[in-house]
Amino acid sequence: GAVVSQHPSWVICKSGTSVKIECRSLDFQATTMFWYRQFPKQSLMLMATSNEGSKATYEQGVEKDKFLINHASLTLSTLTVTSAHPEDSSFYICSASRDHGPMVETQYFGPGTRLLVL
Amino acid sequence: LAKTTQPISMDSYEGQEVNITCSHNNIATNDYITWYQQFPSQGPRFIIQGYKTKVTNEVASLFIPADRKSSTLSLPRVSLSDTAVYYCLVGGGSQGNLIFGKGTKLSVKP
Numbered sequence: 001g002a003v004v005s006q007h008p009s010w011v012i013c014k015s016g017t018s019v020k021i022e023c024r025s026l027d028f029q030a031t032t033m034f035w036y037r038q039f040p041k042q043s044l045m046l047m048a049t050s051n052e053g054s055k056a057t058y059e060q061g062v063e064k065d066k067f068l069i070n071h072a073s074l075t076l077s078t079l080t081v082t083s084a085h086p087e088d089s090s091f092y093i094c095s096a097s098r099d100h101g102p103m104v105e106t107q108y109f110g111p112g113t114r115l116l117v118l
Numbered sequence: 119l120a121k122t123t124q125p126i127s128m129d130s131y132e133g134q135e136v137n138i139t140c141s142h143n144n145i146a147t148n149d150y151i152t153w154y155q156q157f158p159s160q161g162p163r164f165i166i167q168g169y170k171t172k173v174t175n176e177v178a179s180l181f182i183p184a185d186r187k188s189s190t191l192s193l194p195r196v197s198l199s200d201t202a203v204y205y206c207l208v209g210g211g212s213q214g215n216l217i218f219g220k221g222t223k224l225s226v227k228p
Contacts, residue, residue: 002164004161006161034216036218043205043218043219043220043221044162044205044218045218046216046217046218091159093161093162095161095162106152106164106167107152107164107216108164109154109161109162109163109164110161111160111161112159112160112161114159
């Protein structure tokens with residue numbers, strides 16, 4: 001159990017276009033979903049945290065108008081990179097948080113989406 | 119959020135036991151310790167999670183001393199496919215946020 005999928009797995013787009021990435025928890029309802037970005041040979045960097053039905057909380061330095069997050073249901077969150085530029089090229093990874101009792105939540109990660117902006 | 123410190127890299131040989139230690143001196147009372155494994159171009163994979171003492175599952179063991187200021191991930195009899203980056207994270211309590219450190223790059227050689 002605790003499977004998280006992402007779609008697409010990779011995408012190439014032209015500069016100035018928008019790209020939408022979907023994140024789904026397949027076999028559980030996620031209380032919270034997270035979006036991370038990872039540049040080559042670097043660690044994951046948290047971009048934003050989203051709870052179903054409410055606005056996402058963005059980390060410092062992440063432009064909320066550029067990285068639109070929609071968390072419409074307990075199993076689906078989307079990240080839209082608006083007006084993408086080459087510097088937005090990165091590996092985007094989502095995770096979904098699952099409760100394991102009142103004191104602990106565990107994050108399960110999707111396979112990631114490779115974005116290349118030309 | 120508690121900061122973690124791990125060795126940047128470790129080398130091992132197939133069949134050996136590997137122990138990766140993580141320091142988290144300012145761990146909070148409701149923080150759990152979670153380890154993830156990441157292969158290149160893949161999302162992190164959950165390995166094991168614990169709060170105190172020892173936790174064991176089918177792939178690893180996690181040792182946590184009484185003061186909880188450190189933890190050790192133990193991988194028994196590693197194989198080449200265990201070559202990956204291993205992240206130690208502290209949190210996962212009521213707030214859920216996880217902050218990734220640099221991780222430990224484990225290289226298993228034949």
